Amino acid sequence: MTGSHIxxxxxxxxxxxxxxxxxHHIVETIAVPTAEPGATLGVIDDLFGQWQRxxxxxxxxxxxxxxxxxxxxxxxxxxxxxxxxxxxAGTDIAGRYRRLLGVEVGFDTDVNAAALAETLWGGAVGxxxxxxxxxxxxIGVGCVVRGEPLHGWQHPEFGHLKARRMPGDVFxxxxxxxxxxxxxxxxxxxxxxxSGMAGEQVEDKHPVWDGVVHDLGELLAGLILGLSPERISxxxxxxxxxxxxxxxxxxxxxxxxxxxxxxxxxxxxxMIGVTALGDRAxxxxxxxxxxxxxxxxx
Amino acid sequence: MTGSHIxxxxxxxxxxxxxxxxxHHIVETIAVPTAEPGATLGVIDDLFGQWQRxxxxxxxxxxxxxxxxxxxxxxxxxxxxxxxxxxxAGTDIAGRYRRLLGVEVGFDTDVNAAALAETLWGGAVGxxxxxxxxxxxxIGVGCVVRGEPLHGWQHPEFGHLKARRMPGDVFxxxxxxxxxxxxxxxxxxxxxxxSGMAGEQVEDKHPVWDGVVHDLGELLAGLILGLSPERISxxxxxxxxxxxxxxxxxxxxxxxxxxxxxxxxxxxxxMIGVTALGDRAxxxxxxxxxxxxxxxxx
Numbered sequence: 079m080t081g082s083h084i085x086x087x088x089x090x091x092x093x094x095x096x097x098x099x100x101x102h103h104i105v106e107t108i109a110v111p112t113a114e115p116g117a118t119l120g121v122i123d124d125l126f127g128q129w130q131r132x133x134x135x136x137x138x139x140x141x142x143x144x145x146x147x148x149x150x151x152x153x154x155x156x157x158x159x160x161x162x163x164x165x166x167a168g169t170d171i172a173g174r175y176r177r178l179l180g181v182e183v184g185f186d187t188d189v190n191a192a193a194l195a196e197t198l199w200g201g202a203v204g205x206x207x208x209x210x211x212x213x214x215x216x217i218g219v220g221c222v223v224r225g226e227p228l229h230g231w232q233h234p235e236f237g238h239l240k241a242r243r244m245p246g247d248v249f250x251x252x253x254x255x256x257x258x259x260x261x262x263x264x265x266x267x268x269x270x271x272x273s274g275m276a277g278e279q280v281e282d283k284h285p286v287w288d289g290v291v292h293d294l295g296e297l298l299a300g301l302i303l304g305l306s307p308e309r310i311s312x313x314x315x316x317x318x319x320x321x322x323x324x325x326x327x328x329x330x331x332x333x334x335x336x337x338x339x340x341x342x343x344x345x346x347x348x349m350i351g352v353t354a355l356g357d358r359a360x361x362x363x364x365x366x367x368x369x370x371x372x373x374x375x376x
Numbered sequence: 377m378t379g380s381h382i383x384x385x386x387x388x389x390x391x392x393x394x395x396x397x398x399x400h401h402i403v404e405t406i407a408v409p410t411a412e413p414g415a416t417l418g419v420i421d422d423l424f425g426q427w428q429r430x431x432x433x434x435x436x437x438x439x440x441x442x443x444x445x446x447x448x449x450x451x452x453x454x455x456x457x458x459x460x461x462x463x464x465a466g467t468d469i470a471g472r473y474r475r476l477l478g479v480e481v482g483f484d485t486d487v488n489a490a491a492l493a494e495t496l497w498g499g500a501v502g503x504x505x506x507x508x509x510x511x512x513x514x515i516g517v518g519c520v521v522r523g524e525p526l527h528g529w530q531h532p533e534f535g536h537l538k539a540r541r542m543p544g545d546v547f548x549x550x551x552x553x554x555x556x557x558x559x560x561x562x563x564x565x566x567x568x569x570x571s572g573m574a575g576e577q578v579e580d581k582h583p584v585w586d587g588v589v590h591d592l593g594e595l596l597a598g599l600i601l602g603l604s605p606e607r608i609s610x611x612x613x614x615x616x617x618x619x620x621x622x623x624x625x626x627x628x629x630x631x632x633x634x635x636x637x638x639x640x641x642x643x644x645x646x647m648i649g650v651t652a653l654g655d656r657a658x659x660x661x662x663x664x665x666x667x668x669x670x671x672x673x674x
Contacts (some may be wrong), residue, residue, distance in 0.1 A: 082387060122573060123431045145637070160636070160637070160638045161597045205442075205528070206527060206528060207526065207528030207529075208528075219602075223521045223522070223526065223528075224521070224522070224524070226522070227606070228505065228521065228603065228604070229504060230503070230505030230506075230521075230603060230604040230605045230606045231504065231505075231506060231600070231604045231605060231606045231643065231647060232637070233604055234601070234602055234603065234604055235601045235604070235636070235637075236601045236602045236634075238601055239601055239602070240539070240540045240594070240597070240598075240632065241538070241539075241540070242538045242539070242540060242541075243540075255633075255634050255636040256634050256636065257632075296538070299538070300537055300538075300598060300602065300648045301602065302529070303532070303534050303536050303537050304517075304532060304534045304537070304598065304599065304602040304603060305526065305528060305532065305602060305603065306527070306528040306531055306532055306533070307528045307529060308529045308532045312616060316509070326582060334538065335536075335554075336553050336554050337553060338458070338533070338536060338553040338554065339443070339458070339530070340457060340458045341417045342406065345529065346381075352492055
């Protein structure tokens, strides 16, 4: 697949990124603000059309914010499901581009896709189970088991875990569904509301980060108990900008799991880290999904 | 594998069960109380030796309380790891019986094994991801993904999740590691301590069950968010004796996940239920593990 030509589309809460790659070398990315779907996808349509006239892709990979339909045997495959983002619920994404481009489409959550990129090219090469957590506009968790994204009834949505609260922390959370689930407590907008300023402006020694570290620690502890990943990679704008958060969260995990796992202290630095792919984890996830379709067709 | 002759061993917190099966038809089971390992395993040794003289098995499957070493490439494969059960930590189980019987040994947690039995013969046939929860002396969670038990760094230990507490419930829990993790709150011994009587004697309308339903609901909600199983089967002495607990827990799951998943109310009765295998889920799990070794050798 080194010589394959793949289009990618990463649908995020803030921006959508169209990209094209030779193998997994990204040669061009163009970002479009996430507005209502007609407008945003219209721009992507034009862009893909233009790129296709230059060279037909071998496949397309789409990595989307969730929840999405990931079961290829179901009629809602390739659709965005019950999202609060205005206008996006019920939008057919994969079918749209399969028709437009006439190629096979790989489709999954942005975080399952990033976990797959970590398996193929990042910090999770050689693992049988790895996870990817994005800390950004939302909190998402993806997982790959034995080389394939984890699907079942739907797909992991572990960012909405209702974890044990930090004693004394009374922030009510801002998840429209659950209030103070992990996403409601430590997403970018939640940090902004907790601190009263834009998240990027909160200084590193602000006490709001104590709550973030605690809650991220609980998410990581739950993930270790639930899935036992060999590697958990953290990405997204917050993790990439503040890698010390991940360092501190390791301590919170050790505190939370209370000596239950013999080897955790020894293994935790290797187990939990900032994504080796940096801000390319998301785009490479889309490319990885496209590659799975080329592999499936062979 | 219909005609294969398989020995099984189920190591539980209260009793250990040796069994033999033709295909997955169990022909004999003998239970031995779980005392210190030398005594308990000595009885099993004699029993397996006697059965072997009658007919050589094709494989052995061992399903054990955890944590255990499940990675066949590591030196602690087949060992019981850091358990509080006196004398059992660091005991080599799989190696002992591979040497004694001279057959291939499948080895996993009791709950991963039961989840595999559910995949092969129970309520999870045809699923790509299913989970099994035992409610008994301990609270264990196993998972099978695409036909194989979930392994990674170790194996799932989701019974030790620290979930959000029920408002007003001040029971401190009895897990020696975490206090009020799920196992510390709703295992048989925890229910006995909460109610002040042996668990079997607690009547169905006792208020202690309100807390159990709440906490089980949180465990199930976490499992749905983390793994998205198509089927979650509940077994163990408590679930089998009080199937209404599982019914009530469905309501707690719906309450906890607060409308986030469109289809949950529609799908939950099919998703969450008492194990279709009843009290044979554990023994059949051991047999399923043995079968995997026959399949691997072909």
